[in-house]
Amino acid sequence: MGRPGKQNKPAAWADLPFDGLRQALYDHTYDVISALRSQGTPADMAQVGNEINGGLLWPDGRWDNWDGLAALLTAGSNAVKAASPSTKVVLHLAEGGNNGGHVWWFDNAVARGVPFDIIGVSHYVYWHGPLGALQANLFDLSARYGKPIAVVETAYGFTLEENDHEANIFNASLAQAGGYPATPQGQADALRDMFNVVAAVPGTLGVVYWEPTWTAVDGAGWDPADPTSGDGWENQAVFDYSGRALPALRVFGRY
Numbered sequence: 001m002g003r004p005g006k007q008n009k010p011a012a013w014a015d016l017p018f019d020g021l022r023q024a025l026y027d028h029t030y031d032v033i034s035a036l037r038s039q040g041t042p043a044d045m046a047q048v049g050n051e052i053n054g055g056l057l058w059p060d061g062r063w064d065n066w067d068g069l070a071a072l073l074t075a076g077s078n079a080v081k082a083a084s085p086s087t088k089v090v091l092h093l094a095e096g097g098n099n100g101g102h103v104w105w106f107d108n109a110v111a112r113g114v115p116f117d118i119i120g121v122s123h124y125v126y127w128h129g130p131l132g133a134l135q136a137n138l139f140d141l142s143a144r145y146g147k148p149i150a151v152v153e154t155a156y157g158f159t160l161e162e163n164d165h166e167a168n169i170f171n172a173s174l175a176q177a178g179g180y181p182a183t184p185q186g187q188a189d190a191l192r193d194m195f196n197v198v199a200a201v202p203g204t205l206g207v208v209y210w211e212p213t214w215t216a217v218d219g220a221g222w223d224p225a226d227p228t229s230g231d232g233w234e235n236q237a238v239f240d241y242s243g244r245a246l247p248a249l250r251v252f253g254r255y
Contacts, residue, residue, distance in 0.1 A: 046088070046090065051094040081115075102137055121149070123194070125156070147203070150207070153208060154207060159240075165230050192251050195254075212237055
């Protein structure tokens with residue numbers, strides 16, 4: 001899974017010429033979406049890349065090579081539709097309150113005819129700023145581009161305590177930046193406020209929480225190939241360290 005500062009090519013694609021890279025992206029996307037459809041679990045939505053503010057498959061699809069980036073995004077989008085016409089294509093950026101960055105990015109994509117159905121954004125209040133900025137950005141994006149919008153990544157911590165040997169990403173400093181206490185109720189309040197902000201914007205589809213079930217279980221660490229790797233996210237799950245559902249989980253039932 002890529003993120004804004006890490007969008008390098010897979011090693012197997014590193015030496016492909018651009019046309020080969022574009023075809024590899026198409027084929028991989030087509031195969032994955034086709035497999036889901038064939039097993040009776042067609043995808044409702046498919047992101048072409050993850051948090052692609054800086055592009056994807058660098059350097060061919062980096063932010064400073066928009067023609068290359070647009071060609072790769074178009075290949076991925078076309079592959080989704082060829083494999084599963086009903087699946088909606090999502091273009092997903094991080095920093096959900098950064099209106100200038102989103103407008104610059106989507107203006108470039110639209111100008112080059114990149115086909116997509118949904119705008120997706122990540123917004124973690126402890127990294128990306130207050131919810132007011134997110135809401136202002138969503139209102140503007142909805143009006144500018146006429147596309148449905150979803151917050152496809154968010155989370156908040158329910159404790160500062162650790163439950164394995166891996167240091168947690170959400171810590172006291174991030175709790176202070178986020179503005180909610182690192183408690184079960186603080187987590188629920190953060191999620192409720194996020195839902196309210198998103199629900200007030202016309203055309204929004206909802207909120208996806210990442211990652212609600214990533215608890216500290218042996219073999220479920222950052223590196224799937226290393227069973228000793230730890231989990232730096234367990235204090236942002238919606239289940240406590242005894243496996244009991246937290247109040248944040250109930251927030252989903254209210255919307």
